[in-house]
Amino acid sequence: MKLRNRTRTLALSTALAATLALAACGADNESDTGSSGGDSGGGETQELSGELAGAGASSQQAAMEAWQAGFQGEYPDVQFSYDPAGSGAGREQFIAGTTAFAGSDAALDEEELPQAQERCAGGEVFELPNYISPIAVIFNLEGVDELNLSPATIAGIFTGAITTWNDPAIAEDNPDATLPSTAITPVHRADDSGTTDNFTDYLFQTAPDVWTSEPDGVWPLPGGEAANGTSGVVGVVESTSGAITYADASRAGDLGVVSVAVGEEFVAPTPESAAAVVENSPAVEGRGEYDFAIEVNRETEGSGEYPIVLVSYHIGCIEYDDESTANNVKAFMEFVISEDGQQQAADNAGNAPISESLREQAQTAIDAITAG
Numbered sequence: 001m002k003l004r005n006r007t008r009t010l011a012l013s014t015a016l017a018a019t020l021a022l023a024a025c026g027a028d029n030e031s032d033t034g035s036s037g038g039d040s041g042g043g044e045t046q047e048l049s050g051e052l053a054g055a056g057a058s059s060q061q062a063a064m065e066a067w068q069a070g071f072q073g074e075y076p077d078v079q080f081s082y083d084p085a086g087s088g089a090g091r092e093q094f095i096a097g098t099t100a101f102a103g104s105d106a107a108l109d110e111e112e113l114p115q116a117q118e119r120c121a122g123g124e125v126f127e128l129p130n131y132i133s134p135i136a137v138i139f140n141l142e143g144v145d146e147l148n149l150s151p152a153t154i155a156g157i158f159t160g161a162i163t164t165w166n167d168p169a170i171a172e173d174n175p176d177a178t179l180p181s182t183a184i185t186p187v188h189r190a191d192d193s194g195t196t197d198n199f200t201d202y203l204f205q206t207a208p209d210v211w212t213s214e215p216d217g218v219w220p221l222p223g224g225e226a227a228n229g230t231s232g233v234v235g236v237v238e239s240t241s242g243a244i245t246y247a248d249a250s251r252a253g254d255l256g257v258v259s260v261a262v263g264e265e266f267v268a269p270t271p272e273s274a275a276a277v278v279e280n281s282p283a284v285e286g287r288g289e290y291d292f293a294i295e296v297n298r299e300t301e302g303s304g305e306y307p308i309v310l311v312s313y314h315i316g317c318i319e320y321d322d323e324s325t326a327n328n329v330k331a332f333m334e335f336v337i338s339e340d341g342q343q344q345a346a347d348n349a350g351n352a353p354i355s356e357s358l359r360e361q362a363q364t365a366i367d368a369i370t371a372g
Helices: 012-033 058-074 086-096 112-119 151-159 170-172 196-205 227-237 271-279 323-337 339-349 357-369
Strands: 050-056 077-082 101-104 123-137 146-149 185-189 225-227 241-247 256-262 265-267 307-315
Touching: 050 086, 050 196, 050 323, 058 077, 058 123, 058 227, 058 307, 058 323, 058 339, 077 086, 077 323, 086 101, 086 112, 086 307, 101 323, 112 123, 112 196, 123 196, 123 227, 123 271, 123 323, 123 339, 123 357, 146 151, 146 170, 151 170, 151 185, 151 196, 170 256, 185 196, 185 227, 196 241, 196 307, 225 227, 227 241, 307 323, 323 339, 323 357
Parallel strands: 050 077, 050 101, 146 256, 185 225, 185 241
Antiparallel strands: 101 307, 123 241, 123 256, 123 307, 256 265
C-alpha cells in the first residue's frame, strides 16, 4: 500500500520574541560558565550542545519558529536549524543522513521506509504525528469571502473542467452568493509536497469520477499556475484575481476560505474540525513499534469533521550513531509534544494541539531514543 498521506510573513509573538531574547542572554551567560542546561520535561537537567538540523514541510514553518524559540530558551548551546524545503526534500535529506530529523506532511512510503531504516543505526525509525492542521482551499475573489463547495466541484476546478466562478456547480452550493464571471486560475505546488499528497488523496477518495489521478506529492496534471512552497502558492493567489489554491489553513490570511461538503453539512477548516477527523482515523497497519502513521478518514460523514487535513510528522531514528545527536533529538521531540510546546505552536501557527493519547503514544518513542 502506498501511503497518502494568512499570506503573511509570520512573525513570532511578543512572548516568543521574549523567549528568544532570554535564550540569547542565556547563551551569553553560558559562555562565562562553560555549561548549559534545562529541564527535559522528565525532571532531569541535561547539558546539551552541538547541532540539531532538520528539514522538510513548509507547513510546519510557523510552528517550528515557536518550537525553536522554546527549545533554545532551554538549551541555548544547541545550534538548531530547520530548512522548510518541502516534505519530499525533508525525507530525502533525512534518508541521506544530512539531517537528524525530517518534517513531513506525508508518512514514509513503502520505498522510503526501508531506506530510512537502513539510515538509522538500529534499523528502526519513529514517525510522530506532532502537527495537525486543516488544509484550506483558499481563493482571491473580490466581494466573496467564503464559499461552500462539494468534493466534485473542487476536483473539477483543479482539473480545469470548471473554468469560471459563476459556473452552475459553484452557484448550486452558494445560492446567496453573487458570483462573477471571472476566470478561475488554479494554483498548485511545483515542489514535491506532502500538502499536495494529502490534497490529491482527498480528491481521489471523495470525487473519483472527476479526479482520476492517483494521490501523489508531485502535482499530476498539466495546466494552472505553479509555485514552490506554501508561501509561493499563497503569494500567487494573493496577487491574482480569480486564483485558488490549497495550503495550510494558518496561512489563509485575508483570502477567501472554502467550507467543504461533509455528509449533510458544509464544514470549515478549523483546528477543532481537523482534530476531530484525526481522532476518528485508524493507524496504518504493519509499521514498526514506534511508527505512528495515521490513515486519515477522508470519506468521513461525521458532523464537524474536516477531511482535508494534514497530519504532519517528525521522522527520525530510534538509535543514532552519535550520542549528542540522540540527546538533542530526544530533548527537542520532548519539548514539541509537551503541552507548552503544542500550545506555543498553536498560538503561532493556528494548528490543533495533539490529544493526550497522541502525546502518550509519542512519549514511548521518545523514551526509546538512544545512541549506539
